[in-house]
Amino acid sequence: MKDGNHSHANVLIPDVGLRVKALESLLAEKKVIDPAALDLIVETFETQMGPKNGAKVVAKAWVDPAYRKWLLEDGTAAIGSLGYIGVQGENMVALENTPEVHNVVVCTLCSCYPWPTLGLPPIWFKSAPYRARVVIDPRSVLKEFGLDIADDVEVRVWDSTAELRYLVLPMRPEGTEGLSEQELASLVTRDSMIGTGLAQSPSH
């Protein structure tokens, strides 16, 4: 972009990847961090964290009424009982979607997101358009995600904080009575747990 006084090029850090490398090498030399530990963290995120964890929470809540009740009353404990605890998921609240209420989650101030259940947030979740608009015009944002929420359904927008994270419990799709918990989990998309999507139907 050329607009006279400044361009993107001189606002952003030049060769940012090399500055990350510079900082990492200095911190390693000063024994603040261990590069091998960084390798392990990256591998853990790439292999063990992600929305498949949250999908297991949702599927369990669909088939087990006692678990569902626990999840809605004490999300942190119920989610933690499946092993999904840790950084950026210390305090969890589950939000139940019903025929009357559709929940959607944002972090207007930064990018707070429940890592243990959903992994790292997609870029759109961290982007200015989503953070700015979903709180004042959620229905039009949801429409961009292909989600047409009927006028008689209340839309509730939840703003995450550094301390408190949300997981949407989407409605169980119709025609899934005979499915196993594992099969149900495969219908639970990341977006359905943010509230910008629905769980998939089995015919999808």
Added chain:
Amino acid sequence: MNGIHDLGGMHGFGPVVVEQDEPYFHEEWEGRMLAMMIACFAAGVYNVDRFRHPIEKMDPHHYLLASYYEKWLCTVEQNCIDAGIVTREEVDARHAQLMKEKAA
């Protein structure tokens, strides 16, 4: 603090752009940055509030254009400087050296 990070309710940013099948990391350094952010947190270099504060003090133009991993670099670097672990001059010098090696 009423800064550029407080985006809720602002107009004019346009439609939400969704990347299909987005990978966790678009470039290798993003993964290194994530891991360094967690490792420095574990090492006690900052807490959550100290981590967020330098991001909220970023130049507004830079804030809006930078990726989240670039924002994390800004705050981890600033926190390491504030904690007396490194100096800006050390990071600048190492960065310049790596860029020079790459160009060579």
